Amino acid sequence: MSKIFMVSSEVSPFAKTGGLGDVVGSLPSALGKLGDDIRVVMPKYGCIPHEYLEQMEFKFFIYIPLGWRRKYCGVFELEKDGVIYYFIDNEYYFGDPYLYKWNDLERFAFFDKAALEILKHLDWKPDIIHCHDWQTGMVPVLLNAYYNKDTFYQGIKTVFTIHNLRYQGIYSIDIVSDFFSLNRDFFTADKLEFHGCANLLKGGIVYSDYITTVSPTYASEIQTPMGGEKLDGLLSARSQSLYGILNGIDYNVYNPKTDKYIFENYDARNVVNKKRENKMKLQQQLGLTVDGEKVMIGIISRLVDQKGFDIIAEAMGELMNMDIQLVVVGTGEAKYENLFRHNAWCNSQKMSANIMFSNELAHKVYASCDIFLMPSMFEPCGLSQMISLAYGTIPVVRETGGLKDSIMPYNEFTGEGNGFSFYPYTAHDMMYTLRYAIKIFSDKKAWTDLIKNAMRQDFSWNESAKKYQDMYNRLLG
Structure with a gap:
């Protein structure tokens, strides 16, 4: 001892x-x-x-x-x-x-x-x-x-x-x-x-x-x-x-089966239907178009350059032209706070900018979103991608630091993997990978298998x- x-x-x-x-x-x-x-x-x-x-x-x-x-x-x-x-x-x-x-x-x-x-x-x-x-x-x-x-x-x-x-x-x-x-x-x-x-x-x-x-x-x-x-x-x-x-991560805190903050609790057996219910209730809460089939992308982060917000800013127009919904929770540099506020004001049915720290809302986003976006310039470890996996929310990350160590890229031919990743730090590569993830989302069986892969991961202490x-x-x- x-x-x-x-x-x-x-x-x-x-x-x-x-x-x-x-x-x-x-x-x-x-x-x-x-x-x-x-x-x-x-x-x-x-x-x-x-x-x-x-x-x-x-x-x-x-x-x-x-x-x-x-x-x-x-x-x-x-x-x-x-x-x-x-x-x-x-x-x-x-x-x-x-x-x-x-x-x-x-x-x-x-x-x-x-x-x-x-x-x-x-x-x-x-x-x-x-x-x-x-x-x-x-x-x-x-x-x-x-x-x-x-x-x-x-x-x-x-x-x-x-x-x-x-x-x-x-x-x-x-x-x-x-x-x-x-x-x-x-x-x-x-x-x-x-x-x-x-x-x-x-x-x-x-x-x-x-x-x-x-x-x-x-x-x-x-x-x-x-x-x-x-x-x-x-x-x-x-x-x-x-x-x-x-x-x-602490699975006593981040567990969709027992999480007191989310709308509907679930596990791997009923994840698809329950995530859909969580999504629709979050859409209603945030004033977004209520549609359980719409791809919802979540971001929970400090809004700083390190976390990849410069390439997100570069891709913002393209994101807002896609048939998706984007939910952001976090605070940080004024330029990024204002970027998200402005785009949410212009696209109120498809984007929600929550410039605050709210533990309860963060849990709801993990449980409700389909995709978690985390394109960090560098990331010593990162916990958000591990938390999103626990909730069956599929990460799209850049291959750096702990993101590379925890996210195995999805292979559509073998069904292996727990998320999607890219390496070159560019808006183009991020968007290419995000579009590929959305394409896989349209295949309900493949996406369901991917969710279950994600929820099987063990990143306990x-x-x-x-x-x-x-x-x-x-x-x-």
Whole structure:
């Protein structure tokens, strides 16, 4: 049994903005079921739901050195699904409802130091500290810089997971040196220095024993100039310690048979008729033409370039000329929000633009649509394509990162596959593949078989957790 201490800026269901929160919300309990002793630490944000605040128990408080400052740190504890969670309390840094703000360097410098400081007060020493993304990238650096001079911290191994290499936490060397109490020896090209600045994510890569990322293909892509975000040389140098492990999803949350948010529950036995009923009820709710035979395409995403919205924008006129319906749920860059609002206003019977985040509506879209469109420029893992498969909604994706690892292109001659994919990042290739998917949709037997293929897929955390456990065991020898 390994003792793992996970450090993350967000954890579902307490507070999250995206996939990072989902992963750290599901992986610990899956590892716990395999016999590991898992504990998780995160900030005590002001947005944590009241039901969880009521369950927290205050344990102790200490003061954290932050450069020349000493800051109050309260520690609260909550146990859920066999995992112990610790919440770092400081009203100045985390008291409001925002996970990320203008002063994130100072906030997460405090959090990283607090995560290490509280260990000595828990009567529990981890074998491994597992950090997630740039917000916690300095934990391995601090452990190496001065914490491991204390006998308590000696022998603790570190793992650092990159959820999205594009976000790196780049700040001036002077201010990073101040908050983390590091001398100039740490700010050289082989350590934290990055084009004249300090790079917190680079710190996690350099100083961790093992590095993981969230899909095997993404682990390869980030070692290339195209996908490496100027860190490809470093990642290639550390390739022997780099692992790509595909994320999973929680089938207790994403299960059309028990989902409380959808209009009609279903499973593989009655999926065709029930999906049609869900579609017609969603059409009615959104003011679209009610027609169960109409191809409905869903998009649930952050509206940013990474997710392929530049090629969707290029193809928008062509999409609106097709005999389809398009349902969009998400927020992001103003240019894409306005693109979808305008086209929905011009084509109110065939397009619905829901510029918001609504968990309930997202579930309804997964259950009601025939096709899920996800043409990402790059995608470290992606969860939406896995969720859509669980609901029998067929993904059309670009072959990158976790999309390539999870979607097997449909073969009309053998009936194999669970979706449709293309590689060249162009509107033309996306539309060619989308039209091909719609052609297969017109063959009801082929489409029904494809839906059942999709719903048979298993992307539960069980398999992914076993791979993490194997990696931990390898690290511990």
